[in-house]
Amino acid sequence: MRVTSRTVGRDVGRILRVVALMPVASMVVAALNGEFFAIPAFAVTALVIAGVGTALARWYRDADPPGKLEAMVTAALSWAATGLLGALPFLLIAWTIHVDPYPGWTNTPAMTETVAVFKRPLDSVFESMSGFTGTGLTMATIEEDLPRSLHWWRSFIEWVGGVGVIVLTVAILARPGSGSLTLYESEARSEKIHPSVVSTVQEIWKIYAGLTGASICLFLVVGMPLWDAINHAMTGIATGGFSVHADSIGHYGEPIIEYAVVPVMLAGSIAFPVHYLIVKGELENVYRDLQTRWVFIWFGAGSLLLTGLLVRAGQYETLEENFRIGLFQFVSATSNAGFGTATIGDGTEQVWNASPVLLACLGMLTGAAAGSTVSGLKLIRVITLVKGTVWQIRGVFVPDSAVRYLRIGERRLSEDQFQREYTEATVVLVLWLAFLAVGVAVLLQVLSPEHPLEYVVFEVMSAQSNVGLDSGITGPTMPALSKAMLILNMWVGRLEIIPVAVLLSSVFSRLDLYR
Numbered sequence: 001m002r003v004t005s006r007t008v009g010r011d012v013g014r015i016l017r018v019v020a021l022m023p024v025a026s027m028v029v030a031a032l033n034g035e036f037f038a039i040p041a042f043a044v045t046a047l048v049i050a051g052v053g054t055a056l057a058r059w060y061r062d063a064d065p066p067g068k069l070e071a072m073v074t075a076a077l078s079w080a081a082t083g084l085l086g087a088l089p090f091l092l093i094a095w096t097i098h099v100d101p102y103p104g105w106t107n108t109p110a111m112t113e114t115v116a117v118f119k120r121p122l123d124s125v126f127e128s129m130s131g132f133t134g135t136g137l138t139m140a141t142i143e144e145d146l147p148r149s150l151h152w153w154r155s156f157i158e159w160v161g162g163v164g165v166i167v168l169t170v171a172i173l174a175r176p177g178s179g180s181l182t183l184y185e186s187e188a189r190s191e192k193i194h195p196s197v198v199s200t201v202q203e204i205w206k207i208y209a210g211l212t213g214a215s216i217c218l219f220l221v222v223g224m225p226l227w228d229a230i231n232h233a234m235t236g237i238a239t240g241g242f243s244v245h246a247d248s249i250g251h252y253g254e255p256i257i258e259y260a261v262v263p264v265m266l267a268g269s270i271a272f273p274v275h276y277l278i279v280k281g282e283l284e285n286v287y288r289d290l291q292t293r294w295v296f297i298w299f300g301a302g303s304l305l306l307t308g309l310l311v312r313a314g315q316y317e318t319l320e321e322n323f324r325i326g327l328f329q330f331v332s333a334t335s336n337a338g339f340g341t342a343t344i345g346d347g348t349e350q351v352w353n354a355s356p357v358l359l360a361c362l363g364m365l366t367g368a369a370a371g372s373t374v375s376g377l378k379l380i381r382v383i384t385l386v387k388g389t390v391w392q393i394r395g396v397f398v399p400d401s402a403v404r405y406l407r408i409g410e411r412r413l414s415e416d417q418f419q420r421e422y423t424e425a426t427v428v429l430v431l432w433l434a435f436l437a438v439g440v441a442v443l444l445q446v447l448s449p450e451h452p453l454e455y456v457v458f459e460v461m462s463a464q465s466n467v468g469l470d471s472g473i474t475g476p477t478m479p480a481l482s483k484a485m486l487i488l489n490m491w492v493g494r495l496e497i498i499p500v501a502v503l504l505s506s507v508f509s510r511l512d513l514y515r
Contacts, residue, residue, distance in 0.1 A: 003506040007070045008077065009061075013056025015078040015165055016085070016378040020050035021053065022156060023089060030149040032468020038149035041092035049085050069502060076495055082165050083129035089153050090127050091134050094118035099164065114145035117476040122483055129487050131157035132165070133494035134373065135487065136338035138243025139476045142457060143246050148227070154242045155231040159496075162238025162268070162373035163208055167201050193276050199483035204272045208221025211237045215264045222260040224252070237374045240269040241338025241468035249328075250341040258328050258341050269295050271371030282499040290409030291369035294379050299334060303327040309356040336361035337372045344458070347473030356456045357471070364465040375466035375493050377432060381425040388422040402449040431497040435489060436464055436480060447473065460486070464475040464493035
């Protein structure tokens with residue numbers, strides 16, 4: 001079955017028209033911070049994105065509603081286009097500061113030097129894709145020296161990317177019968193809070209905004225400055241990880257701030273339908289919901305195990321410091337938040353040894369709850385794979401005539417239902433590992449052989465799981481091919497593989513490459 005390109009073109013155009021509102025809002029932030037030199041960059045970005053989106057939407061306005069194939073291709077292409085066009089503020093602000101036609105007080109030598117990296121289009125695309133996918137890997141060497149308008153843009157694109165550009169579009173533009181549900185599901189979401197998908201996404205945004213506001217208040221209470229609190233709340237609840245400091249949360253050196261960030265990352269790891277039920281007073285869902293229960297179990301067990309490995313290695317001076325760093329870094333890795341309080345690696349110089357690094361990789365691989373802002377495989381798939389494999393093995397000893405069911409949480413699956421879900425989880429795992437292997441192979445080819453293998457695996461895992469923790473490899477001095485590979489890994493990881501596979505299949509079909 002061929003994908004209807006007219007439908008894809010129209011829906012990508014509609015999504016871009018909504019995304020064009022983001023740089024318009026950012027012009028206000030730039031003005032409030034007195035960074036008037038950034039306003040033209042945001043204005044041009046808005047015009048370009050709106051122009052491309054309007055042209056596509058009008059050209060294909062009579063296209064049919066999307067089917068499942070069209071929705072998946074739309075998801076893949078809209079995320080790619082958003083990541084590409086979202087690079088414009090980085091690129092244009094960098095060149096604006098380089099040309100510097102404004103009074104000298106509008107920028108400083110440190111700002112000029114830090115922003116200069118974004119004069120290179122590839123680095124701007126890397127930063128944009130990292131933001132929209134909620135990854136948090138960065139080309140900026142000293143975030144403190146970025147203008148506040150770019151601090152905001154980085155946080156804003158992560159905040160919107162946390163729930164998804166398609167969810168944003170459905171909330172603003174969708175009407176019943178417009179293919180909204182199909183597009184919503186294409187962004188790796190299936191559970192609905194209300195019968196109407198439009199009401200569901202609007203409820204998601206209310207919950208999301210409320211959690212962000214609560215996070216800002218929490219950070220202010222523990223002593224974080226207002227600007228830092230706003231940005232870290234946005235990227236924390238989005239489990240994105242961009243920071244306004246080069247040392248991330250470790251910049252503050254305050255245990256109380258580090259402990260306060262943990263519940264924010266945890267909140268971003270819980271599915272929105274569960275948040276909705278908790279807000280309604282049904283607190284028992286914290287332990288009744290299968291995924292939420294396992295978020296607490298996995299986060300707790302992994303944190304203790306990582307603490308034990310750090311203690312065994314004599315990594316830090318006190319037990320409390322080992323526990324605090326182990327807790328923070330495992331929750332950061334598994335929630336895919338990507339905030340840091342400790343140096344994991346320094347490129348070619350080893351800091352953490354292989355055991356804690358690979359445990360953090362395992363956390364990044366699993367991720368947390370489906371229906372949250374987290375990437376990775378998702379705990380429900382991991383549970384399905386583990387329980388399903390055991391169930392398959394036990395099936396060898398069961399008569400063929402037996403009628404079997406598998407219970408996953410409160411769901412009782414027939415054999416046919418189980419096989420469908422088990423197959424889907426297996427396909428995602430296999431494709432996920434295949435893209436990971438390609439990324440590792442490319443980086444091993446182009447990077448210095450002095451980089452430890454576990455650090456290379458960690459870096460690619462961090463990109464593909466949209467985490468943002470780094471081992472000292474990612475930076476502006478990386479070879480261009482390694483940057484391009486990590487951009488691909490971030491894009492693939494955010495889309496959970498299947499839409500990318502559908503897009504590639506449709507391209508191959510168009511080119512008659514299957515014959």
